[in-house]
Amino acid sequence: MSETPAARQLQFAARLAMQGLARAPLTTMLTILTASLSFFAIVTAWTIAANLDMALLRFNEVVRVSVFLKPGASDARGKEIASQAARNALVREARYLPPADAAERFRRQFPDIGAALDQFPDPPLLPTVEAALKPGDTDLARVQAFAAGLQKLPEVDSVDYGKDVREALDRLSAAVYRIGGALALLAAVIGLFTVASVVRLSYARRAGEMHILSVFGATPVFLRIPYFFEGMFIGAASSVLALLAAAFGSSWVFSELAVIPESLYSGFGFSFLSWGAVLTFMLVASLVSGLIAMISVRPGAGSEWIE
């Protein structure tokens, strides 16, 4: 690869890009800082959205759809309803819990007050069908439809699927996606506009160099490649800064949130973006910045293209 003329031309273009950035170090640093602020907003919105998604997923894992049957519903009917629920695409497993079993579980979960159940001649808890949902499916409308279907059965007294919490999480998630998405888009536009503006300034500053390269046979595409590299470098450096800042910021926020008792939020663990997301963000930010930089110096885009 390093022996081909095309590879050497790319190396030359990369050197031109680095020289261009090094000639205006203050401008380069300010650009990276400005772009990194925009990217920070994107990463922050993404982190919040990702954590809300995780919360919804975790909620699905820990919260079961509980179908409380009316007193007197037979065990056979309870098992039928459990079997019917288990056939639903949302459901991982469903089982019927007779009143005696429900009472036994109550005693295990709440030993301090479990003994109170013994005062009743018959088990006071209702026969129940419990359905555990498949992890990964957070579509509220489908869960609602599933619950509504069960509610219509004559033996069913009520259906609990953590409606309030689930709907609140869903509303929050939608709001974060809408507001965060809009803010992230705005931040991306600002960041990329900054990169494009600085690259165009860099282009204007180096018009003489471009002129000479053009006179000696540099193609229009070749003349733009150094700016692609400049944009990529700024994008990469800005995204690294933004990710570092967001990672430290998130770490601090999560450590503060750790004081909340686990039982209040179902043991959900906050986390920063995955390595895959981090690398994807860096790659996309670098490539898009490079392409925007390259496009911003195309002939006819307002730059003084010398030919």
Place this chain on the structure above:
Amino acid sequence: MIEVQSLTRAFAGSPPVLNNISFRVERGEFVFLTGPSGAGKTTLFRILIGMDQPNSGTVRVADQPVTQFTRHQLALARRSIGVVFQDFKLLPNRTVAENVSLPLEVLGKPPAQIRARVFKVLTRVGMPHRQQAYPRQLSGGEQQRVAIARALVHDPQVLLADEPTGNLDTERSFSILELLREANARGATVVVATHSAELIEKYHSRVLVLGDGGIRDAGSGGSV
């Protein structure tokens, strides 16, 4: 090697600078292009290297129809042309060696080959000891030698020099002309734009005279 047919170039609101001119320069020729200021020498040069487009007519340089090329094709065609400017156009923040190596970098030549050819061509122009100097550290004559080295380093078929001695005294002008003559002796077709009668008279080469929008072939230098 250079063929101009019925070339016209006019700018808005002015009579044509070049009005239906035609001429040929054969392979290996050394030609002076002269005329008063504003006669269109620089305009013609810009058209020859594809930096300007004529209103009509065709131009072939190094056997390539430069006026019909796309930007990309034009860039490739320029690789067989060397250009020397009156104001040198050396890049101030690059050393002499870096300035001279630019055409070879554009071609993607290996670094060792670039170093060798840069040294060789700087030796030809008498500047091998100033490789690491910056243009601001050189005299006008030295800067033009470097500019000529840059124009020759990739062995162009055609060398176009636009007023290469315009900023130099007589003695330095002659030494620059010697370098261009030497490039011609090595096989390059050379066209030198100048308004210096002194140079034209000293070197008995073919002279093309631009004026009043037209062109006249005045034969060898002594007759101008």
